[in-house]
Amino acid sequence: MNPSTQNLLLFSWLLSLALLFMASEAGFLPHKADIIISNDLNAGLILTIHCKSKNADLGVQRLAYVEDFEFKFRPNVWGTTQYYCSMQWNGAFHWFDIYVQTRDSRLCNRCFWKVRPKGPCMLNYKTSKYDICYPWNIDA
Secondary structure, three states: OOHHHHHHHHHHHHHHHHHHHHHHHHOOOOOOEEEEEEEOOOOOOOEEEEEEEOOOEEEEEEEOOOOEEEEEEOOOOOOOOEEEEEEEEOOEEEEEEEEEHHHHOOOOOEEEEEEEOOEEEEEEOOOOEEEEEOOOOOOO
16 A cells, blocks of 8 residues: 555544544534432432443442442433443342433433432432432333
């Protein structure tokens, strides 16, 4: 391959990379999602949480009362990104889809959740309250 062809390929590759970066920052690609999950059970109860997606296992976390667990990712362009978490405390075991791109991407990029005995509640940016509450997933 001659040097001018190599330079053209290198330039094309760098231009493609720059355009991809600009598309990401300009909103053509989904913004990064930031998920913050807080133990809002009762003082003294430890929340054991294990979050996963199809492609990532975030490991087991143990949260004391009002302690947080945070993770970040970039949702895919197809709108199918999903993370689910199992949650355990004091003999109880539940699970919940903590991030569903089609449900959550329009509500938040930085999604705050409080885990409560009846189910998780998301911060509603319109009311500044944790009033977007869901029941636990039902075992299939």
